[in-house]
Amino acid sequence: MRSSKEQRPAEYGRRVWRWISATLLALAMALGGISVAAPAQAAGGVYHGINVNAACAQTWNDPYQAAYVVNLWSPYSWVCAHQRVGYPYEFWYEGGVDFQAWCSRHYPGSAAVIAGSWYSKYPAFQWSCRADHEISYR
Secondary structure, three states: OOOOOOOOHHHHHHHHHHHHHHHHHHHHHHHHHHHHHHHHHHHOOEEEOOOHHHHHHHHHOOOOEEEEEOOOOOOOOEEEEEEEOOOOOEEEEEEOOOHHHHHHHHOOOOEEEEOOOOOOOOHHHOEEEEEOOOOOOO
8 A cells, every 4th residue: 555645646736736736627617707807897987877768758758658678688679669558558669868968968978888787687778887987966
């Protein structure tokens, strides 16, 4: 029987390979986290959410608007539809949403942007209003 110091070369090579792999993986994860976090911090500004149903109502000047997303992977796939429950039931598609008009009205000086977020993996839900300054609510 061999002692622990007298390991076969193949076993020793596997141990060294595992150690090197684990070290490189930890290093890659640490550097990857830094490189992903840096652009978000560098972007700056104040971000505000967008109420898409309200943006549809404002875009089409119709209180019976509802927003629908056609493709979760495309932020430009939002459509507005006139939808009124009652008799007779009314439903028809109007068109797209003007996110910039909504941002300009509710957060003057802001811009409608697609900002990646930690809470939604779908690009359709990543619209927000970005202001380069803090907006006072007087």
